Amino acid sequence: MPLVKANGYGHGMIECARIFASQGAAAFGVAEAAEGVQLRQAGITQPVLVLVGVVEQTLPDIVNARLTPVVADGSIVAALSRQACESNIELGVHLKMDAGMGRQGTLPADFRDLVQAVLGASHLRLDGVMAHFPSADDRQSGSSAEVLSIFQQTTAMLADLNCGKCCLHLANSGGLFYVAGARLDMVRPGIALYGYYPDGAAGAAQAAPPRLRPAMRYVTRIIQVRRVPAGSGLGYNHLFTTARLSTIAVLPVGYANGYLRNLTHQAQVLINGHRAPVVGRVSMNLTLVDVTDLPEPRVGDEVVLLGRQGQEEITADEIAGWMETISYEVLCLFGQLNARVMVD
Numbered sequence: 141m142p143l144v145k146a147n148g149y150g151h152g153m154i155e156c157a158r159i160f161a162s163q164g165a166a167a168f169g170v171a172e173a174a175e176g177v178q179l180r181q182a183g184i185t186q187p188v189l190v191l192v193g194v195v196e197q198t199l200p201d202i203v204n205a206r207l208t209p210v211v212a213d214g215s216i217v218a219a220l221s222r223q224a225c226e227s228n229i230e231l232g233v234h235l236k237m238d239a240g241m242g243r244q245g246t247l248p249a250d251f252r253d254l255v256q257a258v259l260g261a262s263h264l265r266l267d268g269v270m271a272h273f274p275s276a277d278d279r280q281s282g283s284s285a286e287v288l289s290i291f292q293q294t295t296a297m298l299a300d301l302n303c304g305k306c307c308l309h310l311a312n313s314g315g316l317f318y319v320a321g322a323r324l325d326m327v328r329p330g331i332a333l334y335g336y337y338p339d340g341a342a343g344a345a346q347a348a349p350p351r352l353r354p355a356m357r358y359v360t361r362i363i364q365v366r367r368v369p370a371g372s373g374l375g376y377n378h379l380f381t382t383a384r385l386s387t388i389a390v391l392p393v394g395y396a397n398g399y400l401r402n403l404t405h406q407a408q409v410l411i412n413g414h415r416a417p418v419v420g421r422v423s424m425n426l427t428l429v430d431v432t433d434l435p436e437p438r439v440g441d442e443v444v445l446l447g448r449q450g451q452e453e454i455t456a457d458e459i460a461g462w463m464e465t466i467s468y469e470v471l472c473l474f475g476q477l478n479a480r481v482m483v484d
């Protein structure tokens with residue numbers, strides 16, 4: 141079950157879902173009901189699990205679009221069954237156990253009651269049970285084995301509750317790669333499908349070939365090349381002052397594009413296959429790069445903010461290091477705040 145929430149981690153939900161469907165995806169995971177409705181409108185026919193947005197207001201959409209709600213506790217069960225009854229269908233649902241994540245779901249001690257509530261609801265069918273790992277990206281952590289064991293012990297009761305075939309699923313990308321025995325009936329990779337390891341650059345460095353390849357590039361062009369004397373203050377608050385006669389390239393990109401302000405004096409970009417440093421404050425729509433040491437930068441030259449150019453590559457993991465975050469956030473920001481073109 142590929143996760144295509146957050147617009148496919150910024151890569152375009154519908155385009156990605158179509159690619160994954162063509163490669164045999166059995167189901168899709170989204171956060172919100174509205175995302176599921178969009179997938180249906182785009183012709184996706186596989187089950188679509190709504191992980192977060194199962195609330196009173198979205199139940200009509202969930203039932204009408206034949207989405208699969210993930211039920212976190214018993215409070216929504218009666219309303220869900222009523223909605224399914226109105227449309228005269230039997231609605232398949234998955235249940236979310238909190239087996240150690242400590243975020244959403246029902247604790248193991250109360251899980252039997254939740255299962256029975258669903259089994260007792262006239263228009264609901266129990267199709268699956270899931271939980272989520274808090275630390276599957278950390279290979280050293282003992283937490284994942286413990287979560288897996290709790291999940292398996294708690295779901296063992298499904299056999300004597302006579303609930304038919306029920307899909308058990310637990311593994312995100314970290315669970316899929318790093319937790320022995322966690323694959324169960326279905327896996328839920330997200331970040332791995334977009335070419336990144338859940339544990340970032342360290343994960344990529346340790347991975348055996350064939351390695352994942354990042355899918356996204358983020359590219360712009362130089363809009364002005366300026367020669368500025370030594371001692372010039374550049375941009376807001378003159379955060380950077382040139383120490384020499386400098387050549388500065390102006391890029392039409394800023395924090396409005398997800399190229400966040402905390403990349404100021406951190407980031408590098410690729411121009412003609414060379415790295416060049418960002419200088420001065422990143423502003424809303426403009427960023428400056430010191431290209432004094434580069435051979436003949438010109439207006440119109442391609443600038444790679446994320447991705448490969450020539451022999452060099454800037455990954456979302458490297459940018460995440462500069463931004464003090466993780467690749468996931470970089471991909472969501474760049475992908476959602478800019479025009480996307482699907483290539484190859």
Ligand SMILES: *Cc1c(COP(=O)(O)O)cnc(C)c1O
Pocket residue numbers: 143191272311312313314328329330331332338
């Ligand atoms: C987002 C999500 C995943 C995918 O996680 P990755 O680390 O991107 O592989 C899996 N399961 C659930 C419940 C999620 O919300």
